[in-house]
Amino acid sequence: MDIKAELNLRIQEVNSILEGYLPESTGFQKNLIDAMNYSVMGPGKRLRPIMMQETYKLFGGKGKVVEPFMAAMEMIHSYSLVHDDLPAMDDDELRRGRKTTHVVYGEAMAILAGDGLLTYAFETAVKAFDIEPENKGIPKALAVLSRDAGVYGMAGGQSVDVELTGKRLDKDTLDFIYKLKTGALIEASMVIGALLAGASEDDIIKVSKAAEAIGLAFQIRDDILDVTGDADVLGKPVLSDEKNDKTTYVTFEGLDKSEADVKALSKQAIDILEGFSGESKFLVALTNMLIDREK
Amino acid sequence: MDIKAELNLRIQEVNSILEGYLPESTGFQKNLIDAMNYSVMGPGKRLRPIMMQETYKLFGGKGKVVEPFMAAMEMIHSYSLVHDDLPAMDDDELRRGRKTTHVVYGEAMAILAGDGLLTYAFETAVKAFDIEPENKGIPKALAVLSRDAGVYGMAGGQSVDVELTGKRLDKDTLDFIYKLKTGALIEASMVIGALLAGASEDDIIKVSKAAEAIGLAFQIRDDILDVTGDADVLGKPVLSDEKNDKTTYVTFEGLDKSEADVKALSKQAIDILEGFSGESKFLVALTNMLIDREK
Numbered sequence: 001m002d003i004k005a006e007l008n009l010r011i012q013e014v015n016s017i018l019e020g021y022l023p024e025s026t027g028f029q030k031n032l033i034d035a036m037n038y039s040v041m042g043p044g045k046r047l048r049p050i051m052m053q054e055t056y057k058l059f060g061g062k063g064k065v066v067e068p069f070m071a072a073m074e075m076i077h078s079y080s081l082v083h084d085d086l087p088a089m090d091d092d093e094l095r096r097g098r099k100t101t102h103v104v105y106g107e108a109m110a111i112l113a114g115d116g117l118l119t120y121a122f123e124t125a126v127k128a129f130d131i132e133p134e135n136k137g138i139p140k141a142l143a144v145l146s147r148d149a150g151v152y153g154m155a156g157g158q159s160v161d162v163e164l165t166g167k168r169l170d171k172d173t174l175d176f177i178y179k180l181k182t183g184a185l186i187e188a189s190m191v192i193g194a195l196l197a198g199a200s201e202d203d204i205i206k207v208s209k210a211a212e213a214i215g216l217a218f219q220i221r222d223d224i225l226d227v228t229g230d231a232d233v234l235g236k237p238v239l240s241d242e243k244n245d246k247t248t249y250v251t252f253e254g255l256d257k258s259e260a261d262v263k264a265l266s267k268q269a270i271d272i273l274e275g276f277s278g279e280s281k282f283l284v285a286l287t288n289m290l291i292d293r294e295k
Numbered sequence: 296m297d298i299k300a301e302l303n304l305r306i307q308e309v310n311s312i313l314e315g316y317l318p319e320s321t322g323f324q325k326n327l328i329d330a331m332n333y334s335v336m337g338p339g340k341r342l343r344p345i346m347m348q349e350t351y352k353l354f355g356g357k358g359k360v361v362e363p364f365m366a367a368m369e370m371i372h373s374y375s376l377v378h379d380d381l382p383a384m385d386d387d388e389l390r391r392g393r394k395t396t397h398v399v400y401g402e403a404m405a406i407l408a409g410d411g412l413l414t415y416a417f418e419t420a421v422k423a424f425d426i427e428p429e430n431k432g433i434p435k436a437l438a439v440l441s442r443d444a445g446v447y448g449m450a451g452g453q454s455v456d457v458e459l460t461g462k463r464l465d466k467d468t469l470d471f472i473y474k475l476k477t478g479a480l481i482e483a484s485m486v487i488g489a490l491l492a493g494a495s496e497d498d499i500i501k502v503s504k505a506a507e508a509i510g511l512a513f514q515i516r517d518d519i520l521d522v523t524g525d526a527d528v529l530g531k532p533v534l535s536d537e538k539n540d541k542t543t544y545v546t547f548e549g550l551d552k553s554e555a556d557v558k559a560l561s562k563q564a565i566d567i568l569e570g571f572s573g574e575s576k577f578l579v580a581l582t583n584m585l586i587d588r589e590k
Binding site for chain 1: 324381383404407409413422457
């Protein structure tokens with residue numbers, strides 16, 4: 001499988017779904033809508049919606065009910081980046097090689113664009129009821145989406161990360177931050193895909209474990225790249241975490257152990273994915289690619 | 296009817312429902328949870344959840360399915376105040392006589408507390424499915440909640456308000472801001488109450504019109520109080536809008552016309568409410584009280 005070509009096809013598909021769900025640039029609030037769309041339509045990896053769709057297919061899903069949730073997930077991911085980049089948070093001026101939202105639209109509009117995207121994510125996900133009103137997975141998927149984006153998920157992880165920046169962290173706290181800050185949305189993506197396809201409770205537990213391993217591997221790879229990467233490839237300043245004096249997995253475990261852990265976690269996830277009867281080739285290839293990615 | 300005593304009873308009931316739904320102050324993210332709870336549990340009027348519950352009862356609603364939506368609505372209202380008060384927005388240090396969230400918890404935590412509350416609002420509203428899984432009004436209520444909080448509701452209105460601060464507004468723009476910024480959540484509150492009680496489409500259109508009139512009257516009263524009020528009574532600095540050089544309904548229409556419009560809009564809403572066969576006495580008394588309120 002040519003994973004890069006396959007991935008590009010899927011990125012294009014996600015972008016097309018996203019464009020269909022994003023608000024039209026018109027009306028008195030046009031500037032807010034433009035700031036929201038600017039934040040979402042950068043050259044993103046679309047990892048979360050792609051993993052959601054693949055997991056949906058893995059369990060036999062064949063409809064379009066997953067699409068509003070795919071769009072919603074990417075909107076939530078994008079809102080979190082807009083708010084993380086704000087001067088009061090990480091104060092980053094570049095993201096994916098482009099100026100961050102607050103640099104282009106100002107701080108007030110960036111706060112509102114994040115709020116708008118987060119709210120529009122739920123407005124979009126709820127449209128799943130119009131597509132399959134009787135799908136019993138929708139209420140559960142909405143519960144997972146909101147829980148894993150919120151205080152018991154991404155926002156909770158981000159709050160501890162922000163609070164403890166520059167302080168010595170113990171392993172438990174670091175694990176908590178990584179599980180919630182990056183892990184929660186990746187786990188939610190795969191679990192929502194499984195829920196909407198009607199997967200069994202046992203399979204959802206397995207999916208959840210695979211997703212947790214992938215999420216942690218992805219976060220550790222991000223930390224490694226922040227130390228070893230190149231600004232041209234990454235699209236953001238190298239050592240931006242170090243500049244802000246942050247403790248990461250790498251400062252805690254060292255580069256070699258971090259590399260080894262990425263590999264072990266990826267194997268753990270792949271073993272679970274290959275154990276399902278459905279088609280998991282793309283998900284496995286994607287997980288392998290995450291190990292070797294340069295950005 | 297002793298409306299003040301009745302209102303206080305209902306405020307206590309809303310506070311008790313809210314406390315039941317708010318996250319427990321524990322875990323690594325305790326500080327975020329404390330900032331969220333601080334933002335919600337101030338001495339608020341709880342106008343929106345009270346109007347939701349009353350409209351639910353007006354159409355014969357007798358269950359608890361409305362409660363998670365009541366809590367969600369107040370969380371959304373609270374998040375909007377936290378973000379509006381931020382230095383990059385209105386830069387207010389006092390709200391309801393208390394220090395604003397960013398003054399107490401810092402700017403980064405205030406941004407996250409707003410994000411956390413907005414997300415937790417949806418996490419909470421979705422719990423309505425656990426109470427009445429077959430209630431056909433829940434998906435519609437979720438759609439209304441997200442639409443009226445977002446780019447086509449409160450956030451959209453706020454963005455235009457922020458953008459045009461200090462600029463001369465025409466009447467259409469002012470109407471747009473008021474309809475969306477304050478009006479949308481009040482309208483959503485009453486419409487959600489009606490939807491969850493199974494009201495007819497015709498009745499929902501009427502409720503929507505009454506709510507729109509109440510929302511506008513409420514906003515105009517707020518502007519009037521900002522000119523004529525007393526800081527001890529209001530709990531925020533008088534002329535805070537004027538300090539920020541904002542055009543309001545009062546600077547546009549003058550005090551006398553503003554007073555007359557509040558009265559006309561209230562009458563319009565009351566006529567609709569009294570036309571329903573259900574019990575509307577409290578809603579009518581509340582609307583009347585909004586005309587004469589001093590804070």
